Amino acid sequence: MSRRDQMVNKIKDLMYKPEYIRNIGIVAHIDHGKTTLSDNLLAAAGMISSELAGDQRFLDFDEQEQERGITIDAANVSMVHTYEDQEYLINLIDTPGHVDFGGDVTRAMRAVDGAVVVVCAVEGIMPQTETVLRQALKENVRPVLFINKVDRLINELKLDDLELQNRFIKIIAGVNKLIRNMAPEQFKEEWQVKIEDGTVAFGSAYHNWAINVPEMQKTHITFKDIIEYCNEDKQKELAQKIKIEEVILGMVVKHLPSPKVAQQYRVPKIWSGDIESVEGQGMINTDSTSPLAVMVTDVSIDKHAGEIATGRVYGGSIEKGSEIYFVGSMAKARTQQVGVYMGPERINTDSVPAGNIVAITGARGAIAGETITDADHKIAPFESLEHISEPVVTVAVEAKNTKDLPKLIEVLRQVGKEDPTLRVEINEETGEHLIAGMGELHLEVIIYRINDKGLEVETSEPIVVYRETIAGTATNVEGKSPNKHNRFYIDVEPLSDDLMNAISEGEIEEGRVKGKESAKVFQEHGLDKDEAKKVWDVYKHSIFVNKTRGIQYLDEIKELLMEGFESALDDGPLADEKAMGIKISLMDAKIHEDAVHRGPAQVLPAIRKAIYGAMMLAQPTLMEPMQKVYISVPQDYMGAATREIQNRRGQIVEMGQEGDMSTIESKVPVAEMFGFAGDIRSAAEGRCIWSTENSGFERIPRELQNKIVKEIRERKGLSPEPYGPDHYLG
Numbered sequence: 001m002s003r004r005d006q007m008v009n010k011i012k013d014l015m016y017k018p019e020y021i022r023n024i025g026i027v028a029h030i031d032h033g034k035t036t037l038s039d040n041l042l043a044a045a046g047m048i049s050s051e052l053a054g055d056q057r058f059l060d061f062d063e064q065e066q067e068r069g070i071t072i073d074a075a076n077v078s079m080v081h082t083y084e085d086q087e088y089l090i091n092l093i094d095t096p097g098h099v100d101f102g103g104d105v106t107r108a109m110r111a112v113d114g115a116v117v118v119v120c121a122v123e124g125i126m127p128q129t130e131t132v133l134r135q136a137l138k139e140n141v142r143p144v145l146f147i148n149k150v151d152r153l154i155n156e157l158k159l160d161d162l163e164l165q166n167r168f169i170k171i172i173a174g175v176n177k178l179i180r181n182m183a184p185e186q187f188k189e190e191w192q193v194k195i196e197d198g199t200v201a202f203g204s205a206y207h208n209w210a211i212n213v214p215e216m217q218k219t220h221i222t223f224k225d226i227i228e229y230c231n232e233d234k235q236k237e238l239a240q241k242i243k244i245e246e247v248i249l250g251m252v253v254k255h256l257p258s259p260k261v262a263q264q265y266r267v268p269k270i271w272s273g274d275i276e277s278v279e280g281q282g283m284i285n286t287d288s289t290s291p292l293a294v295m296v297t298d299v300s301i302d303k304h305a306g307e308i309a310t311g312r313v314y315g316g317s318i319e320k321g322s323e324i325y326f327v328g329s330m331a332k333a334r335t336q337q338v339g340v341y342m343g344p345e346r347i348n349t350d351s352v353p354a355g356n357i358v359a360i361t362g363a364r365g366a367i368a369g370e371t372i373t374d375a376d377h378k379i380a381p382f383e384s385l386e387h388i389s390e391p392v393v394t395v396a397v398e399a400k401n402t403k404d405l406p407k408l409i410e411v412l413r414q415v416g417k418e419d420p421t422l423r424v425e426i427n428e429e430t431g432e433h434l435i436a437g438m439g440e441l442h443l444e445v446i447i448y449r450i451n452d453k454g455l456e457v458e459t460s461e462p463i464v465v466y467r468e469t470i471a472g473t474a475t476n477v478e479g480k481s482p483n484k485h486n487r488f489y490i491d492v493e494p495l496s497d498d499l500m501n502a503i504s505e506g507e508i509e510e511g512r513v514k515g516k517e518s519a520k521v522f523q524e525h526g527l528d529k530d531e532a533k534k535v536w537d538v539y540k541h542s543i544f545v546n547k548t549r550g551i552q553y554l555d556e557i558k559e560l561l562m563e564g565f566e567s568a569l570d571d572g573p574l575a576d577e578k579a580m581g582i583k584i585s586l587m588d589a590k591i592h593e594d595a596v597h598r599g600p601a602q603v604l605p606a607i608r609k610a611i612y613g614a615m616m617l618a619q620p621t622l623m624e625p626m627q628k629v630y631i632s633v634p635q636d637y638m639g640a641a642t643r644e645i646q647n648r649r650g651q652i653v654e655m656g657q658e659g660d661m662s663t664i665e666s667k668v669p670v671a672e673m674f675g676f677a678g679d680i681r682s683a684a685e686g687r688c689i690w691s692t693e694n695s696g697f698e699r700i701p702r703e704l705q706n707k708i709v710k711e712i713r714e715r716k717g718l719s720p721e722p723y724g725p726d727h728y729l730g
Helices: 003-014 034-044 063-068 099-111 127-138 150-155 161-182 213-219 223-231 235-241 244-255 259-270 278-284 402-418 440-452 497-504 517-524 554-570 600-617 635-646 676-683 702-715 725-729
Strands: 021-028 075-083 086-094 114-120 142-148 200-204 209-211 293-302 306-315 317-319 323-326 331-334 337-342 345-349 351-353 357-361 371-374 393-399 423-427 432-437 457-459 467-470 474-480 487-494 535-539 542-546 582-590 620-634 651-658 661-669 689-699
Touching: 003 075, 003 086, 003 345, 021 099, 021 127, 021 244, 021 259, 034 075, 034 086, 034 244, 075 244, 075 357, 086 244, 099 127, 099 293, 099 306, 114 127, 114 161, 114 244, 127 142, 127 161, 127 689, 142 161, 142 244, 150 161, 150 200, 150 223, 161 200, 161 223, 200 244, 209 213, 209 235, 209 244, 213 244, 223 235, 259 278, 278 293, 278 306, 293 357, 337 351, 393 402, 393 440, 402 423, 402 432, 402 440, 432 440, 440 457, 467 487, 474 600, 474 725, 487 600, 497 517, 517 535, 535 554, 542 554, 554 582, 554 600, 582 600, 600 725, 620 635, 620 702, 635 651, 635 661, 635 676, 661 689
Parallel strands: 021 086, 021 114, 075 337, 114 142, 142 200, 542 582
Antiparallel strands: 075 086, 200 209, 293 306, 293 371, 306 357, 317 351, 323 331, 323 371, 337 345, 337 357, 393 432, 393 457, 423 432, 467 620, 474 487, 487 582, 535 542, 620 661, 620 689, 651 661
């Protein structure tokens, strides 16, 4: 029997022993060495040759990934590792580090219980390290730390063992500070990473060696010895003595939780149902005989097998050929095959029990975030996945040949399903097909994939997504229904930063407000007690408050008023862009007593017009998406790099010095970032490292607003100038 077949049999056996399973993600900033580390772990499991580990990038099996040398999709693999004479099943997900593919990290974190956070010893904690760690902790995923590229500190920066240790202490303190700030209350201390207990490892994924304190005690190898091996170019020898897979997987098995432990505290956080119910208890106890509960984290399209849904089985077992039910779309399907991943291939089994990551063939219609259960046993859904950033760059897509139009619509729906962070807008009226992504690279990859599906397309120049808001206030603005029988009086003002942040952080959930418990949260963030009880709706970072008293028939049209509020924010009056950051208060209303005269055709236009008119009276303002840009560059090129930022309307936030490298932190509008990659490379003659992170929306400079509004309106086929308040309130 081949080594691969032996492993397959072991995997099938260990799947049913949740205490011996570890579901882990490898997360890091771009180019800190995640995929290289994954290669090493796979080589140890006999899945690739150890000679190729570090170069093969086995989990970057998409040709775009190989060409660009970055991870674009989260890749899954299952393998067996022996620790202290016991075999463990490790289900590993290698995640992307580039900011444009952060959605994959969010989805992967829902499937795992632990994360190996990889930090480059040379660069230290970078913006995306912070983002991926936040995504992990938000999902109650426990971290351990691997400080990578230690060989570069020795060979390139020539640090001695004391300087090495100081560098490590600084990184560990930074990671622990992030954990203390972002971990769930009960784990802030317990999840701190420490050198002495072995939750921190050091090494070089490229040269296949790693060490932590337990390994030092076992092998008696010290940092001084490591410096000698590196200086004498004997890293291959070192890799034989302190094997990276033994150290990393040992750390994973010892310190990261099994599904049996993790599901007890993760399920109450991510599942909206009653924990005391049969299915709730089934999930808490990782029971493979309880009702089925699967959370879909990813959907991909296989040329031969069709749609493949990847998900975490939290309760019950999913079986081949069984009928399943999608809780969100309320549809049924029949599984064709179920199994686990071994990188690019899938191993099919008869069933996959609770505690495992599953690949389901035949789950047609599934989308990321969907809850799957048995066809005859309905359960409450899992909490929806919250992506940290939102799409800010749009391109229009056209089929080169008109005959391909029906196929284009089908392919766009397909890529939208494969990547939920992508927004696909098919406008039947204008015939325009728009896709909005996280950035230039994200859209380039998507367009490549559309072409790869045998469809030739042309794209427009990238269009930046703007937002509308207000800088002033307007009071007692009257909106009349078309029949003049209903009148609504509203006040508008900008929403406070405190409330905006609370909505962004997820402390205040978007949606129609139910129950009184929300009032407390609104109060904590600055609304007075009376107002906090009267918030009806939170939508697009805006709130709708009912401040009226004793108005007859108001309850009967409450839903219509909220619908009108939401649709007004979907396309604002200034440039037909989405609106955000507005507090709208309904102060008074006159409502016709006859239900016939207060239907949707009367109420919706009345409230929409009131909102549009009020916004145009309250200094309407356009907001543009911003990116934080971090550049690390030799001192000689610092001037050239800062000029590059300033020429793009960027602001320098902070400048620092580390060794002979200068670091620049800045903020630049997304609209000015096109072509930045090429320009910064030539400005620094290729000697710079740079990365970006999305940074929300900020008001556009006053002097640019009219020009940009006009451009957007003309592009959308609207009149060049926005209408004044009288148009809506007359």
